[in-house]
Amino acid sequence: MEISTLAKAVLRGERRALARAITLAESGRADHRAQATELLEALGQSGRQAIRIGLSGTPGVGKSTFIESFGLMLIDQGLRVAVLAVDPSSKRTGGSILGDKTRMDHLSRAPEAFIRPSPSQSHLGGVARRTRDAVALCEAAGFDVVLVETVGVGQSETVVADLSDVFLLLLAPAGGDELQGVKRGIMEAADMIVVNKADGDLKATATRTCADYSGALRLLRKRPEDPEGFPKAMTVSALENNGLPGVWDEIMALVDWRRAHGHWDRRRAEQARRWFEEELRETVLARLQxxxxxxxxxxxxxxxxxxxxxxxxxxxxxxxxxxxxxxxxxxxxxxxxxxx
Incomplete structure (x- = not known):
């Protein structure tokens, strides 16, 4: 398919064309990289923007369940949702499971949703090297919200904040000690902390955990791009669909405030600059391979x-x-x- 034809198909929101475009962007072949660059430049003229939401959390916290319930809620509100899920790659075999479509069974079948799992390969930061290109392609395809799920909590995973407008950190009730080694860096990057599994016997524990992290957030230095009350902690139950509308309302309140005060455009410009520098480093390192x-x-x-x-x-x-x-x-x- 010609690049111009592929670009038109992506702009029409054709899912197969979008999947093909992301595959082209993720390819390491030199000719594919040239075509991907041409495609991204052509689509960049569309001016379309989505709300980019980065999401990270410890293994087993319920990221996939949260994303599916959250995505279905957004679809019910008339929005189109894209999910870019990054799976860890084995250092021994280089393979990844890429099972996110299986875990998000209902969301994957919704015509208003698009789910794309990608291997992290050896790229640090909890995201794949071409995730930013995939985000830009999803925006050009007309999706209103792009959710980027990282491989799991780690010190380097604050990189996801450099490609998202709002960064959510998902936690489980009574999971404080497991974050002792990493929570400082990840909490400083998070816009919202969401304590999942606030249901059944864990509801009271989730409430206490939320209160603990609310107190911890107040000790962090206030960032200029945050309105009063942010960053904040909330409780949800993705299993019972409780608290999800509240999370979306807070996300929109944060987005609207940042747009009104000029932080939205400045943040995106800074992200583009940082990803240019990252691309430059990766290109130089590629010559060693x-x-x-x-x-x-x-x-x-x-x-x-x-x-x-x-x-x-x-x-x-x-x-x-x-x-x-x-x-x-x-x-x-x-x-x-x-x-x-």
């Missing part, structure tokens, strides 16, 4: 192991071979330095 670079790295690594060359010298030798115009060659290190 070519077959020639891998072979050179293996040879130099063997010499380092044998003590035949210093690690710094080996690294500079490799960089000089890959980027002769910018890297310091070993010869330049041996040259006498000019005195100031």
């Amino acid at each position: 070519t077959p020639e670079a891998r072979q050179m790295g293996a040879n130099l690594g063997a010499q380092v192991e044998a003590g035949q060359i210093a690690p710094a010298r080996a690294a500079q030798t490799m960089l000089a071979a890959i980027w002769p115009e910018i890297a310091d060659t070993p010869e330049s290190l041996d040259a006498p330095q000019d005195s100031a």
Whole structure:
């Protein structure tokens, strides 16, 4: 399919075309990357924007249940919902389960919804490298809300805040200690903390947990992009569909305030700048993954192991071979330095 034809199909909101466009964006082939860039540039002229909601939480907290119940509620309000779910990839095999459509059975069958699972591969931050491209494609396809589900809580997963307008942290009742090592960074990035499973015997515990985190949020430094009362903590039961309209009302209140006070456009501009810098780093690192670079790295690594060359010298030798115009060659290190 021609890029112009694919772009028109995406703009019409055709799900198959959107799936194909995301596959093209996620491809690592050089020709596919060129086509994906052309496609994104063509679609960028549409000016369409969705509300981007990032969502993270500890394993077993009920992220998929929350997203399905929340998404169905939004559809009932006449909105179109896209879900980009990032699954962890095995370090040994490189594979991912990608079972989110199975876990979101009812939402996946709704014609107003689009669910796309993607492997995280080796990319840090809880999101796949091309998730931002996928978000832009979903916006161009006319979706009103794009939910980005990360692989789980970790220090580096605050990266999801750099591609979302509102970042939700999902917690389970009485789950305080499991976040001791990571909650500082993730809480500082969160716009709302949502305590799930506030039903049955856990309802009272969820209320106490919500109160604890409300107190913790008041101790954090207030951010200029937050109105009075944010960030805040709330309780919900995704299983019983309790509290979900309240979460959406608070999200819209935050979005409307940020738009009215100029934080929305500034935040998106800053995110675009950070993702340009990230793309630049990833592109540079990709040059180290070519077959020639891998072979050179293996040879130099063997010499380092044998003590035949210093690690710094080996690294500079490799960089000089890959980027002769910018890297310091070993010869330049041996040259006498000019005195100031």
